[in-house]
Amino acid sequence: MLHIEDLHVKVGDKEVLHDINLHIDDGETHVLLGPNGSGKTTLLMTIMGFSNYTITEGKIIFKGEDVTKIKAHERAKRGIGMLFQRPPTISGLKLGKMLTAISKSKEENIPELAKSVHMDKFLERDINKGFSGGEIKRSEVLQLMIQNPDFIMLDEPESGVDLENISLIGTAIGSLLEKDKYLIKRKKSGLVITHTGYILDYLDADKGHVMCDGEIKCHGNPREILKDIKQRGYKECLECRHQ
Amino acid sequence: MPSPVNVPELSKADQDRVTQVGMDLTLKNRCGSYLQMDQDIVQAECSQQGIEVLSFKKAMEKYDGMKEYTWQAVSPEKDDITRYVAAQKDPKGYVIIAHKGSNNILPIQACLYLGREQIQHVHNIIIAEEGAELHIISGCTSGAHVGKGGAHYGISEFFVKKDAKISFTMIHNWSENIEVYPRSASIVEDNGVFLSNYVCMHPVKKIQMYPTATLKGTNSVARFSSVVISTPGSYMDIGSRAILEGKGASAELITRAITKGGTIISRGHINGKTAGTRGHLECKGLILNDGLIYAIPEIEGSVVGTELSHEAAVGKLARDEIEYLMSRGLDEDEATATIIRGFLDVKIAGLPEALQRQIDSSIDVAEKAGF
Numbered sequence: 112m113l114h115i116e117d118l119h120v121k122v123g124d125k126e127v128l129h130d131i132n133l134h135i136d137d138g139e140t141h142v143l144l145g146p147n148g149s150g151k152t153t154l155l156m157t158i159m160g161f162s163n164y165t166i167t168e169g170k171i172i173f174k175g176e177d178v179t180k181i182k183a184h185e186r187a188k189r190g191i192g193m194l195f196q197r198p199p200t201i202s203g204l205k206l207g208k209m210l211t212a213i214s215k216s217k218e219e220n221i222p223e224l225a226k227s228v229h230m231d232k233f234l235e236r237d238i239n240k241g242f243s244g245g246e247i248k249r250s251e252v253l254q255l256m257i258q259n260p261d262f263i264m265l266d267e268p269e270s271g272v273d274l275e276n277i278s279l280i281g282t283a284i285g286s287l288l289e290k291d292k293y294l295i296k297r298k299k300s301g302l303v304i305t306h307t308g309y310i311l312d313y314l315d316a317d318k319g320h321v322m323c324d325g326e327i328k329c330h331g332n333p334r335e336i337l338k339d340i341k342q343r344g345y346k347e348c349l350e351c352r353h354q
Numbered sequence: 355m356p357s358p359v360n361v362p363e364l365s366k367a368d369q370d371r372v373t374q375v376g377m378d379l380t381l382k383n384r385c386g387s388y389l390q391m392d393q394d395i396v397q398a399e400c401s402q403q404g405i406e407v408l409s410f411k412k413a414m415e416k417y418d419g420m421k422e423y424t425w426q427a428v429s430p431e432k433d434d435i436t437r438y439v440a441a442q443k444d445p446k447g448y449v450i451i452a453h454k455g456s457n458n459i460l461p462i463q464a465c466l467y468l469g470r471e472q473i474q475h476v477h478n479i480i481i482a483e484e485g486a487e488l489h490i491i492s493g494c495t496s497g498a499h500v501g502k503g504g505a506h507y508g509i510s511e512f513f514v515k516k517d518a519k520i521s522f523t524m525i526h527n528w529s530e531n532i533e534v535y536p537r538s539a540s541i542v543e544d545n546g547v548f549l550s551n552y553v554c555m556h557p558v559k560k561i562q563m564y565p566t567a568t569l570k571g572t573n574s575v576a577r578f579s580s581v582v583i584s585t586p587g588s589y590m591d592i593g594s595r596a597i598l599e600g601k602g603a604s605a606e607l608i609t610r611a612i613t614k615g616g617t618i619i620s621r622g623h624i625n626g627k628t629a630g631t632r633g634h635l636e637c638k639g640l641i642l643n644d645g646l647i648y649a650i651p652e653i654e655g656s657v658v659g660t661e662l663s664h665e666a667a668v669g670k671l672a673r674d675e676i677e678y679l680m681s682r683g684l685d686e687d688e689a690t691a692t693i694i695r696g697f698l699d700v701k702i703a704g705l706p707e708a709l710q711r712q713i714d715s716s717i718d719v720a721e722k723a724g725f
Contacts, residue, residue, distance in 0.1 A: 160680075162677060182680065182686070183677055183680040183681045184684055186681075188683050192682075193681055201675050201678075201693060202696070202697065203700075204695070204696025204697075204699075208692070212682075212688065213684070
């Protein structure tokens with residue numbers, strides 16, 4: 112699904128990602144762990160194609176096609192989608208109008224989908240204006256449900272969300288990633304940033320990666336890595352794993 | 355229902371322009387209609403019981419000069435425009451009276467079309483008597499191919515009596531060589547509501563207007579909304595003012611302005627003269643191409659107990675907002691248009707749905723043309 116090779120990324124004049132290599136197969140969900148400021152969100156924004164993130168070396172291959180130089184909307188059309196941790200507020204633009212614009216000619220039942228994530232009363236509200244943490248995430252999930260991407264990046268889907276909402280969001284994301292299908296039939300892939308690991312209860316992740324100082328330092332079983340980090344913190348965890 | 359308007363001299367292109375400013379030539383969704391082409395009054399009628407649509411001249415004859423209203427909200431000595439109109443021996447324009455307790459579910463339309471004349475002048479008087487509710491859509495336009503240019507001078511005086519309501523939705527679609535000088539004022543009595551909506555999405559040489567609502571009555575309300583786009587060569591000096599005199603009076607002045615290279619002077623003034631009054635003024639501007647948006651919000655309070663606020667912001671489209679929509683699959687132009695459409699989407703509390711749809715439709719036309 113996604114193959115990243117020797118990727119270097121600058122934001123402004125500063126290189127923030129160094130020599131990133133990552134391979135995610137069809138149907139796999141990977142978890143990206145790392146301390147704040149380590150470059151996790153930068154990697155997701157780069158894969159999505161945001162213009163502030165300049166690729167200086169390396170390439171991003173998606174479904175066998177080099178998408179390194181194409182714009183965000185072209186990547187979205189090819190099947191890349193993202194749940195944002197802090198999406199912008201857009202004054203005046205109603206959530207319902209945005210969903211209609213995203214759905215284009217697809218015959219989605221927007222009110223029905225909105226109801227399934229308890230967002231039916233928000234369709235006439237400005238996007239993200241005055242939304243709580245849980246409402247922002249439910250709005251993001253709803254947009255992804257309509258977009259229906261093949262590869263979904265999730266930037267801290269549980270941050271700012273209460274336990275009840277985590278269950279709702281987790282279940283919806285699990286469904287987007289086809290976790291309800293047999294492994295062999297699962298085609299959708301994901302890359303999840305999480306600090307708490309709560310979301311993993313719904314996603315059944317396959318591999319974990321730890322990012323520090325703009326580099327992916329190690330790989331392994333996501334739950335084991337998370338357990339180590341929780342017990343020893345990032346510094347000790349990495350030292351241990353590098354031994 | 356009044357008879358459909360027969361305007362054979364209008365080309366298809368001009369009929370489209372008339373329709374774009376909200377005129378329904380079939381009159382299926384209108385209870386009354388006034389149509390003035392240059393200085394010729396083509397139609398002035400209303401089928402709604404309790405509401406009259408008259409030419410200015412006929413109203414003066416019928417109601418003995420309407421001394422209680424004529425030049426009572428706008429001073430004839432205000433400026434050169436008012437003096438010019440006041441000096442006319444054969445004044446044109448309309449008088450709409452919603453008599454006590456009347457209510458029009460379907461709006462009345464008033465169309466002022468400028469074709470050949472150098473100057474089109476009108477003097478309009480709009481009255482909602484006690485307990486009446488009156489909704490008007492006013493479409494002002496010029497021929498698609500007005501060569502030599504021209505000017506529109508329009509005096510409008512509104513009187514909202516006790517417990518009455520007027521909504522006045524004005525849509526402009528002029529041409530690059532037309533100058534427009536509306537001079538409007540309203541007087542609102544106890545519990546009266548005055549809603550004024552203005553939309554101009556098309557080129558114009560110059561517009562200058564600063565409608566004023568004087569809220570004399572207890573708990574009287576005024577809401578102004580303006581949505582404008584200024585293209586290169588257009589000069590728009592627009593504004594609105596509310597004077598809060600009655601106890602509990604409140605006003606809201608909202609402007610959304612976009613320059614694509616033209617000039618917009620966006621004025622606003624709320625004067626709180628009495629305790630217990632409230633006012634809010636909001637001007638948001640987007641600069642899409644180098645031009646000018648000059649926002650001048652003024653709030654003036656002179657007594658303890660008046661609460662006034664203002665909010666003004668001028669800027670460009672935010673890159674992160676555009677890319678957020680692009681990450682959902684919209685290309686850059688679609689994302690930009692979607693954000694602009696949202697920016698212009700001002701919902702006016704108390705406005706009938708049909709008129710809100712008309713405003714939305716005017717903006718939709720501009721959106722389809724790529725703003």
